[in-house]
Amino acid sequence: MNVPADLLYTDEHEWVRLEGDVAVVGITDYAQHELGDVVYVELPEVGSTVEQGKPFGVVESVKAASDLYAPVSGEVVEVNTALEDAPELVNDDPYGEGWMIKVRPSNWEAEKANLLDAEAYRRLIEEG
Amino acid sequence: MSNDALKRTPLYEVHRQLGARMVPFGGWEMPVQYTSILEEHRAVRTVAGLFDVSHMGEFEFEGPGARDLVQHLTANDVDKLREPGRAQYSMFLNEQGGTIDDLVVYRLEEARYLTVVNAANIEKDWAHVSQVAAAFSGVEVRNRSDDYALLAFQGPRAADILGRLAEADLTTLKWYRIMPAEVAGIPVLLARTGYTGEDGFELFVAPAQAADLWHALLDAGRDEGVLPAGLGARDTLRLEASLALYGHELDEETSPLEAGLGRFVAEEGNYIGAEATRRLREQGLRKRLVMLEMRGRGIPRQGYPILTPEGEEVGYVTSGSFAPWLQKSIAMAYVRPELAEVGRRLDVLIRGRPVEAVTVPRPFYKRPRK
Incomplete structure (x- = not known):
C-alpha cells in the first residue's frame, strides 16, 4: 500500500500536503482500495x-457512501471539478x-499536531 | 455477528486464492468482488461472469402429494409447469398476502420439485414449509441446502462457452428450463435461469465437485474474458434488470402485486395468502414499485425518502446505485399508488437535499435480442 513519506494523514484515511500557503486534501491509497470503484464524489463549494x-x-x-473528514480547518479555495x-x-x-479540495488553513501550526505522519499512518492501516 | 459464526460455501478457498474481498451476507461469508465491481459487471454484460451462489437454499418435495403441497405453499400456479424440466418464479406468502420469500420452483420429475430460496431466509422458510407440510400426506420434504453447491454462469457468451463443456444439446434448453447434464465430466442439474438480466445458466453440483466445475468454466472462458464475479456485481446487475431482492423490494409487509410481480401470482386457487391477495386486487394496492432515473447529481440508496416536487414525502427507495452499464444513477422505490405512472417527476432526498428524478419504464435494462 502506497503511503508517501511527505504527507500527513488522518485516522479516517484522508491525506494533506502543504503547498505554500495552501493545503491539498485527498483520500489515501488504502482508502480508495477499501472503497473499491469510486463512482461519485460530493465536494464543498469554493469559498465555504x-x-x-x-x-x-x-x-x-x-x-x-462514506463521509470525508477535513484534516485541516480553513477556507476552500479550489475543488477538483475533474472528479x-x-x-x-x-x-x-x-x-x-x-485530489479533492485545496484549503487555506486557518490554524495549521496547531492543527498539524493532530495528524499522523506516514509511519504512524502505516501502523494504523497495518494493525487495522 | 462475529466472522466465526459465518457459514462458508465449498468454494471459500477458491475465492481466497482469487484474492476476493469477503463480506458477511445473509449469515454467509461471501465474495463481494474479486477485482472491481465495474469490471465484473461489464464482463457479464459483454461476455460472461461466474458467480458462487451456493449460499442459496434448496428444498425438495417428492411424492404423489408433492404437487398439492407446492401449489398450496407458493403463489404462482405450479400446474403451469406442465412437464418435468420446467421452472417458474414464485413466492411463499403469509396469510396477510405479505412475502415470506421469493423463489424459483423447478419441476425435476413428474412428482419431484425443487425450490431455491434466499440464503438469509433458509431457516425461516424451512420452519414455514415444515409446518405447512405436516398437514399433507404422500410427500417427503427435505432441506437439501447443504447438498448442493450452486454456480451461476451468466452473460451473452455463456451458452457457447458452456456448450463446449457440456455433454448436452443446449439449444433444447430454453429459458426457465432445467435438465440433468454433464459439464466437464461433472454431473449437474443445469438450469437456464439467472439473476442478471442476461442469458445464462445455474448449475447445481455436489459440493465436493464445485471447485472442479468452477475452474473448468473459468478456464474455458478465460481467453474470451470471462471473469469471476461477486455479490457486488450481482446486485448492480439485478438492479439494472429491475429484479427484486428480498429485504429490499419484498418483505413480510409487502405483496408481490405491489412489487409489480402480479403475473407471477395466481388469480385463482387457495394457496396461502390467496384470500388476502384477492382482497388487495379488488381494493387496490397500498404502494407501487417504480423505477427511478436520477436527473440531478447523486446516488439514491435504500431508505432515502421520495418527495413530490412540492416537498411532500410519498415513498422511499428500496434499492439504488450507480448503474455501471447504463452509466447513470438509478433506483427502485415504493411510492403512493397514484404516483406510479411513467414520466412522473419526483425527488429523492439525498443527505437532506432533494435531487431530481423521473420514473421510467421497467426494466431499466433489457438484453438485446439475438
Whole structure:
C-alpha cells in the first residue's frame, strides 16, 4: 500500500500536503482500495469553510457512501471539478489527479499536531 | 455477528486464492468482488461472469402429494409447469398476502420439485414449509441446502462457452428450463435461469465437485474474458434488470402485486395468502414499485425518502446505485399508488437535499435480442 513519506494523514484515511500557503486534501491509497470503484464524489463549494475532524464531503463507491473528514480547518479555495466526470481518478491516482479540495488553513501550526505522519499512518492501516 | 459464526460455501478457498474481498451476507461469508465491481459487471454484460451462489437454499418435495403441497405453499400456479424440466418464479406468502420469500420452483420429475430460496431466509422458510407440510400426506420434504453447491454462469457468451463443456444439446434448453447434464465430466442439474438480466445458466453440483466445475468454466472462458464475479456485481446487475431482492423490494409487509410481480401470482386457487391477495386486487394496492432515473447529481440508496416536487414525502427507495452499464444513477422505490405512472417527476432526498428524478419504464435494462 502506497503511503508517501511527505504527507500527513488522518485516522479516517484522508491525506494533506502543504503547498505554500495552501493545503491539498485527498483520500489515501488504502482508502480508495477499501472503497473499491469510486463512482461519485460530493465536494464543498469554493469559498465555504471546513473544520478539522468534521465531514466536508462524501465519496461513494458502487456499494456505499462514506463521509470525508477535513484534516485541516480553513477556507476552500479550489475543488477538483475533474472528479465530477471522472471519479475513477480517486482510484487511479489518489495522491495526484485524484485530489479533492485545496484549503487555506486557518490554524495549521496547531492543527498539524493532530495528524499522523506516514509511519504512524502505516501502523494504523497495518494493525487495522 | 462475529466472522466465526459465518457459514462458508465449498468454494471459500477458491475465492481466497482469487484474492476476493469477503463480506458477511445473509449469515454467509461471501465474495463481494474479486477485482472491481465495474469490471465484473461489464464482463457479464459483454461476455460472461461466474458467480458462487451456493449460499442459496434448496428444498425438495417428492411424492404423489408433492404437487398439492407446492401449489398450496407458493403463489404462482405450479400446474403451469406442465412437464418435468420446467421452472417458474414464485413466492411463499403469509396469510396477510405479505412475502415470506421469493423463489424459483423447478419441476425435476413428474412428482419431484425443487425450490431455491434466499440464503438469509433458509431457516425461516424451512420452519414455514415444515409446518405447512405436516398437514399433507404422500410427500417427503427435505432441506437439501447443504447438498448442493450452486454456480451461476451468466452473460451473452455463456451458452457457447458452456456448450463446449457440456455433454448436452443446449439449444433444447430454453429459458426457465432445467435438465440433468454433464459439464466437464461433472454431473449437474443445469438450469437456464439467472439473476442478471442476461442469458445464462445455474448449475447445481455436489459440493465436493464445485471447485472442479468452477475452474473448468473459468478456464474455458478465460481467453474470451470471462471473469469471476461477486455479490457486488450481482446486485448492480439485478438492479439494472429491475429484479427484486428480498429485504429490499419484498418483505413480510409487502405483496408481490405491489412489487409489480402480479403475473407471477395466481388469480385463482387457495394457496396461502390467496384470500388476502384477492382482497388487495379488488381494493387496490397500498404502494407501487417504480423505477427511478436520477436527473440531478447523486446516488439514491435504500431508505432515502421520495418527495413530490412540492416537498411532500410519498415513498422511499428500496434499492439504488450507480448503474455501471447504463452509466447513470438509478433506483427502485415504493411510492403512493397514484404516483406510479411513467414520466412522473419526483425527488429523492439525498443527505437532506432533494435531487431530481423521473420514473421510467421497467426494466431499466433489457438484453438485446439475438
